[in-house]
Amino acid sequence: MQAFDYQLRPRILFGAGFVARLGQLACELGCLRALVVSDPGVVKAGLYSLGEKSLADVGIHVQGFHDLSENPTNLHVERGVQAAREFRPDLLVGLGGGSSMDCAKGINFLYSCGGKIQDYWGVGKATSPMLPMIAIPTTAGTGSETQSFALISDSETHVKMACGDPRAACKIAILDPMLTLTQPAMVTALTGIDALTHALETFVCNKRTPISECYSREAWQLLSQGFSEVLQTPGNFEARGRMQLGACFAGMAIEASMLGSAHALANPLTAVLGVPHGQAVGLMMPHAIRFNSSVVEDRYVELVKLMPDWDTSPPKSLASEAIIAVFANWMKQAGLATTLESLPQWPDPAMSDPDKTLSLLRELASSASKQWTATFNPRPTSESDMLSMYQLALRRG
């Protein structure tokens, strides 16, 4: 068994309507001035005002920062730091999806420790204590609320920088499934698929520990039970709760271990072609599972047994193939593309010229092989392995 040094954090509250507790919790932390980071969609959906009201009701001064979008960049973070310097908060709140929470963490690095976000790319680069942060996720996907990492893109190179430090971890995470009811259907689909890949990758990665495995298992059970349900009946509150808790546990699994090749293959699709993260990682996941099956098939057997309709009879095919079939069905239900060629972002001219296609796939493979997350894949993954997986993903076989 792998040795580990694990600190349980943050404090987690889970329940309907719990966003209303934000003000009281901020008071418990002794805070008086809160900078609340929420993207414009969250403001429009009326969720930001719920947090703002709760803080204002207990006399806390509130300033909103909304100048951010999906995949926040160093520029969004820098604007947020400017807002923080003017307002001088003693608390940061990330109220929204992964982008809002990650942007709040990025702002915290720069506001508390100075410099630019590139200085914090890697692990343990914070130079001083940071402001306390409270996270309130409004999607069920990234699990950023339980991680000490902020994913911030470089505005010039589009490279996603993972900036992590134990001091960047939130003090409190408030999980209120009511907040996820307003998500657009496509956000539910993309974030749900992402959370499922987090459970799948953490459970087999070479950094897994007995602690991370507990979270991966529970995440997989909750997410595999809830995903079809939230797609079919978006108002199903129980299923929403399962997804939100599952995404949170998957985030805890990442914090206690790492991811793998599916995320390494997905990141260049986002950076080079602008494919949304959930779509990119969902498309590549089956290929990573098949590639890994020669070394971790026994792990996939365990996951199959945890699935809701497991009937105790052994699967007719390999467990990895059974998971791939179920995953492909989820992608179909979610309305997501399962081949590179069917992506709306896939460039048309490259498709008609095999040389151009190969050169694009080589560019993607070169970038994927340099992703940090690839080093934690259970089976060593070379650049040519990455190229093969992209080739297999190109079109239906």
Ligand SMILES: [Zn+2]
């Ligand atoms: Zn992910």
